[in-house]
Amino acid sequence: MGGATSIKVEVYGYSFDNTDLVARQLQSGMLKDPAFTQVTLSRDEYTPEFQMNFDRTKLALNGLTSTTAATAFSAAMSGSVASYYREDGDEYKIRVRYAPEFRTSVEDLENILVTNAAGQQIRMKDLGEVVETLVPPTIERKDRERLITVTGIVAQGAALSDAVAAANKVISETQMPTGISTVIAGDYEDQQDMFSDLLVLIVLMIIL
Structure with a gap:
């Protein structure tokens, strides 16, 4: 899988049971979409x-x-x-x-x-x-919040935007318990950061 494009759905929440439930539902939904060839979870088994x-x-x-x-x-x-x-x-x-x-x-x-x-x-x-x-396994944290990461490997021939759209669709169809939130990261997050930096650079060039 070296060099494969991927997106990550970070599921935040204090409850192990609720984050596990949501992460597995997202994994199941994403696996049904042809935009992904493989979907894994970051948390080990209990x-x-x-x-x-x-x-x-x-x-x-x-x-x-x-x-x-x-x-x-x-x-x-x-x-x-x-x-x-x-x-x-x-x-x-x-x-x-x-x-x-x-x-x-x-x-x-x-x-x-x-x-x-x-x-x-x-x-x-x-x-x-x-x-x-x-x-529960080792607690994974980001910005002091507990999370579990759902990583989807983008299928060959599928665009990153297709995978993001598919993930967002699955997220919208998943019932989120109280206190649970999601963020799409991975290559998509890197791409968004790059576009943001590029936009700032263009603005600076115009001003100067």
Whole structure:
């Protein structure tokens, strides 16, 4: 795709759900137009993550604090530094955590053990609920606003103006939730900037 002309529709908004929804609708609509050969999104897929929601009453009954239990849960998932290894002046952390096969499902995590002050080992499932959530990818920002970019590669033989018109048509047919806005950028934005600079130059030449 090197050198291919493209336009970008920047979808601005705070809500990941709403910007994802609008971006995918724009992608679907643009793909149906012959002015584009490919339409991609800048945002990666959401990734699954496990979280532990502790019950304060259950923690108290088992002689534990939320900090102690959360530390044990985090250590099992992400590991804790058990020691350090030094070689040739460099220091390396030795991190210990559960093997992958013991931390891949909700059931695995429910059976993580934490030891209370009395030496009793308590399972996480007796302290609260393990839930699986979807974590959004890296947040993309421009001018301090969150956005997701829909990039359309202009088909060979199609003019940039045709692609812009097609994108604007799709945008006009897409229902925008409150707080969501769009801006057409990419090669079109560069072209508009060039025309603007050229106009200023012509005006200056006339004045001088």
